[in-house]
Amino acid sequence: MGYVGEDIPKLGFGFMRLPLTEADGAEVIDIEQVKRMVDAFMDAGFTYFDTARGYHGGASEAALKQALVERYPRESFQVATKLPAWMAKDADEARSMFATSLEQSGAGYFDFYLLHNLGENRTALFDDYGLWDFARSQKEAGLIRNLGFSFHDKADEFERVLEAHPEVDFVQLQINYADWESESIESRKCYEIARAHGLPVVVMEPIKGGSLVKLPDTVASILHEADRDAPLASWALRFAASLEGIVCVLSGMSTLEQVEENVAVMKRFGPLDAKEHAAIVRAREALDALPVIPCTDCRYCLKGCPEGVRIPVALASLNMLIAYGDEYRAQENYDWNAEGGEASKCIECGACEEVCPQHIAIIDELKKAAAKFE
Ligand code: SF4
Ligand code: SF4
Structure with missing residues (x-):
């Protein structure tokens, strides 16, 4: 039997950094541009969209409705959104976010629903507010197809959450080649724990919020020497998508050009070979050698x-x-x-x-x- 999300094309469209425009003196999402980006993404055969209650000050889910949900048959795409308990003042407000997400997105149900950003002192809030039981009841009611959580903390805390919540269907983790061995993010360790629990993984931050396409020359030249024609984004996307058990790799795209570049890479996606892996390791070593502040996030x-x-x-x-x-x-x-x-x-x-x-x-x-x- 395959895993949850195995059949989903491996690039996901993150709705956290959408293009902006001005209207009546205020900055708003450029919805016409988002529609063009959604069309390019769907035309290329990709189907996974990731938003959250908190993105764009609460406007991201409504943008999804306008640019996608109202324009394509519901079964032709997957919607993921997230509940940020730490933005609520009490349990009632936290739970009400689910209904708000349903209404704002117009999605009818969520293919993937995540408790948003567990880790540090945020994890306990989801238990204190009874959100695991609440989300389970929404799943039983058919409004959630797969329940998971996104996570920003160390591997030992991740293991603890998974042991406390075996009902999880999938997880969303911060994974990119720069942070793979990082002591503060522990990408590799978290990924390996997820897989040891048999869980599929949605990858967030594969391009490290765009940083891995703005590499210093000393690092970029290593990748360019390995493959003159491969855009820097392709190294980052392919590194994450080459991992086993991935639902998809999210990219928070802000321009039509980024959509076109990313879909071009992922349409003809093939896993990294040994030579390409070696180039990534050299690039990571060069990044590690940069004169950064040596904080290990030990806290x-x-x-x-x-x-x-x-x-x-x-x-x-x-x-x-x-x-x-x-x-x-x-x-x-x-x-x-x-x-x-x-x-x-x-x-x-x-x-x-x-x-x-x-x-x-x-x-x-x-x-x-x-x-x-x-
Ligand atoms: S104690 Fe030092 S290394 Fe550890 S988190 Fe604080 S600043 Fe970073
Ligand atoms: S110097 Fe004192 S107040 Fe400032 S960050 Fe350190 S512990 Fe906190």
């Missing part, structure tokens, strides 16, 4: 910080600038993950520097982060 510094500063988030955002020069992605990472624990809250008590095993000058780095991102 020892967090325990004693009186201000709750999200130190590793600030350092990771700075590293995105150092390694990739990727201002958009660095700011996005900071905005999403540092909220409530911004670098500017630091009172320079020094408690974090005393415990940091990497001896990072945290206070100085936080000043840089505050100046850059706030």
